[in-house]
Amino acid sequence: MIQEPFASGDSAIHQLSPTLRVVAAAAYSFLVALAHGLPTLAVALVFSLLMVLFARLPLGKVLQRFTVVLGFLLLIWAILPWTYKGEILYQFGPLALSRPGVLLCLEISLKSIAILLAMIALVSTMTTARLGHALNRLHLPDKLVYLILITYRYIFVIEQEYQRLMRAVRIRNFSPGTNLHTYRTYAWLLGMLFVRSAERAKRVHQAMVCRGFSGKFYSLLESPRGYRNWVFVILMSLSLLSLAILEISAPTMLL
Template sequence: MISEIFAFGSSPVHLLDPRLRVIFAVLFSVVTAVSNLFPTVCLALLMAIVLAVLARLPFRPLLTRLFIVNGLILFIWLVLPWSYEGTPVFSMGPLVVSREGICLSALITIKSNAIVLAFIAMVATMPVAVLGQALDRLHIPQKLVHLLLITYRYIFVIESEYHQLLRAARIRCFTPKTDLHTYKTYAYLLGMLFVRAAARGERVHQAMICRGFNGKFLCLHNFAIKQGDLAWILAMTTGLIGLGMLEWARII
């Protein structure tokens, strides 16, 4: 089931202004993504862990998420150390593991986890509705924000519709196997999902017009910078400057 497990809470991070969280999540991600030195990415990972602790993220779901996200990273570990040419560390038959390959894989792993952890701590800690309003205040095109909010509003509805269709198929003794019948069933099921979604889209639009929708999404939520936000801006900016110094001034 789709759920927003990290979105609700009363931690210091949850109370921060959503706009600032979005801005700093972007800045932090960009700086970390373009870094290529171990001290920088290690500091980034440390900052991400501090953010995650401050956000009081539930431990087990967080680990599950990180585990899934590391799938492609695992794929890289399986291929890169063997295929990257460089100083050999040890060999197994014709296969040689290079030092450079291991270093690059490790760098990618730390970077990737730092960015994802910080993203969970800063952005996944707000409901998507709030994210949409924050993006609107940050002057992201309104059509795109509408699209995001409507999509978010209906993924749960469509998901339950999907389960309903799947239940109906199961009652008719449908068991997924590797055969044409299974693929045909899934294809028709998905086709039905699209047909229903399109029909519902029509009704939603009519209902919105009936309620006087004029192309503008109103938002009653007022965002304001508070004292805690200022302290946070200071801390995050210092951290980002620290990352920049490590990477480009090479102070270590």
């Protein structure tokens, strides 16, 4: 099942204006993604952890999200330290552990985790519907916002459609394996999913036309106002500024 475990809540972050949070998340992710200094990245990780704490998210579920980046991080830790040419840290027989390789792995790991946490805390704490409205506020093209909202609206419906088809094949004793029968079954099942989606789209479009859809998107989002937004803007600008200063003053990779 598709779920949004962080979207609802009443923490300080949940009550901020979605538009502000999207802008802040974008600025923060780009700054961290472009930084190189280990001190900067370590501080960024602390900031990100603070954001998660402020959002009062279920920590177990946050940790689950780490599995997404863990695979790639393990892959680079398994390869880069041994293949990167440079000063040798340790020598294990024929294998040499290189210092720049380890530093690069550390840098990438810190960056990935810091950005992941900030995104969970700032953006995943709103439903995609609110995100769509926030992007509308930021003057993204109407069609794109509309596409986001309609896609979001229908992923849940189509997921159920898929589960229904899956149940139907399971009742007929389908047991997936590495053979042509399995791939053919999946292909036909997905083909059916696309055909039904297209049919559904026609009906949805007709219903929209019936209700007078003329291509204009109306957002009735009332952005939360109040002192919290100002506090957030100030804190966020201070964190961005301090990260930028750290990065400029310690641009090289240091330990």
